[in-house]
Amino acid sequence: MAAGYIPVPEVALSKEHSHFMTFRVSFDLGDSDLQHLAEVAQVRQSAARAQPIDRIVASAREVYLKGVQAHLANFVKERYSRLGTMLEMADDAEWRLGEGDSQRLVNALACFSEPASGASSALLDQAIMIELVSRDLHHDLEAYQDFCKFRAAQISKRHSPPGTDREQWLSQRRQMLQKRMHKRRKRDLDAAAGPVRRLFSLFGL
Numbered sequence: 001m002a003a004g005y006i007p008v009p010e011v012a013l014s015k016e017h018s019h020f021m022t023f024r025v026s027f028d029l030g031d032s033d034l035q036h037l038a039e040v041a042q043v044r045q046s047a048a049r050a051q052p053i054d055r056i057v058a059s060a061r062e063v064y065l066k067g068v069q070a071h072l073a074n075f076v077k078e079r080y081s082r083l084g085t086m087l088e089m090a091d092d093a094e095w096r097l098g099e100g101d102s103q104r105l106v107n108a109l110a111c112f113s114e115p116a117s118g119a120s121s122a123l124l125d126q127a128i129m130i131e132l133v134s135r136d137l138h139h140d141l142e143a144y145q146d147f148c149k150f151r152a153a154q155i156s157k158r159h160s161p162p163g164t165d166r167e168q169w170l171s172q173r174r175q176m177l178q179k180r181m182h183k184r185r186k187r188d189l190d191a192a193a194g195p196v197r198r199l200f201s202l203f204g205l
Contacts, residue, residue: 041129045110053106057090060109063126070123079127082134082141083112089144094151094170101140101178108133139188143181147174 051059064087067080089095090105097105111133112126134141150173158166 060112
């Protein structure tokens with residue numbers, strides 16, 4: 001029985017003019033596949049430990065840029081957009097992650113410390129790694145995206161520049177979202193078993 005399942009969203013293919021058809025593609029990752037990916041992540045994380053955080057972020061950004069600039073299917077580009085969100089989290093001074101959460105994010109970005117070549121197969125391998133890492137960061141990414149939506153809406157409503165008042169209303173929402181993130185993450189980890197729990201442990205997330 002496969003340990004991991006990677007669903008691929010529906011893809012619309014143009015046939016003629018306004019006629020479209022869709023189909024669904026999926027594939028399974030067995031224990032050996034997950035183990036291999038975890039080992040790759042460990043090697044990259046180990047190499048990244050000797051590097052400053054800004055270098056780790058820069059390497060992950062290089063992977064991201066190669067992915068979004070390549071001619072890839074939309075479902076692959078969507079995976080790269082998740083890496084883009086991780087990078088935004090790392091750069092956002094107003095998100096203010098705690099030490100443990102910051103380390104989780106650095107560990108995740110370190111999985112991409114080895115830039116992919118421009119080959120489609122290498123870019124797809126990175127997309128699979130993004131899929132797996134972003135699954136463990138699902139609640140982190142969701143909380144950050146909710147924070148960004150709230151911030152944008154409030155800035156538009158209040159027309160307030162950065163300052164004490166802005167930090168006050170941002171702080172309240174940030175604390176609420178990060179608390180929710182921790183609660184949901186713990187719930188999912190407590191419910192996980194077998195290969196899933198091992199995978200998270202091997203990724204160092």
